[in-house]
Amino acid sequence: MHKLMLTVAGAGMLLTTAPVMAETMSGWGAxxxxxxxxxxxxxxKSLTRQLNARVGVNTFSHSDTRTEGDITYDADLSLRNANLLLDWHPFENGFRMSLGYLLSNNELDLESQSTGTVTVGNSEYELDGGYVNGTAEMGGGAYVGLGYSRAGRSGWSFTADLGVVMQGSPDVSLTSNVVGDEDLRAEERELESDLDEFDRYPVVGIGISYGF
Structure with missing residues (x-):
């Protein structure tokens, strides 16, 4: 995830307020x-010379390991999002201010890989032959950002976005065949605290579009 964000971060900062374009308004862009x-x-879809409506879908998956407390997890991240946005071009050029909502079905699946004795909550457990597995679910939220695009005007355009999704903290649910319920709930709270970084999720992106 962080590698993907770094890949696009440099180019995503290239937001510009280019002069007003003389292109023909096409009305639609993809x-x-x-x-x-x-x-x-x-x-x-262009609504006026200054206002566009934008609908999109995004997907991403990534697998890694993550250690929380004494437990190392195989972590499989799955991002599935749909964005519903209004883009305001105050200068009638490429610069835009965006506001809208992201509908999300994002999950982080966790499967314990640790063996031996581990501490969960206030107790010690033997994980040889045991497991602690779970899911962290991240919902949608409001989006606000800045960007650049001439989508809605005829021809090709470079696009860029820099914003944030206010999606709230993930909801973690764990299961285990060895850990007691009270300690399992404590582990869930610890994981939710560690995943608070996703509360306000940064969006950095680049792309291309064509007006037709």
Missing amino acids: GARLSSLGYGVEVT
Whole structure:
């Protein structure tokens, strides 16, 4: 995830307020982009010379390991998002201010890989032959950001976005065949605290679009 964000971060900062363009307004635009939400496609419809409506979908998956307390997990991240946005072009050029909502079905699946004795909550447990597995679910939220695009005007356009999704903290649910319920709930709270970084999720992206 962090590698994907770093890949697009440099280019995503290239937001510009280019001069007003003389292109013919096409009304519709379609494009593809790479962002910290994943790989995406989107469609734009011009409502006025300053206001566009934008709808898109994004997807991304990544597998890694994550250690929380005494337990090391195999972590499989799956991002599935749909964005519903209004883009305001105050200068009638490429610069835009965006506001909207992301519908999300994002999950982080966790499967314990630790063996031996581990501490969970206030107790010690033997994980040889045992497991602690679970899921962290991240919902959608409001989006606000800045960007650049000439989508809605005829021809090709470079696009860029820099914003944030206010999606709230993840909801963690764990299961285990060895850990007691009270200690399992304590582990859930610890994981939710450690995943608070996803409360306000940064969106950095670049792409191309074509107006037709």
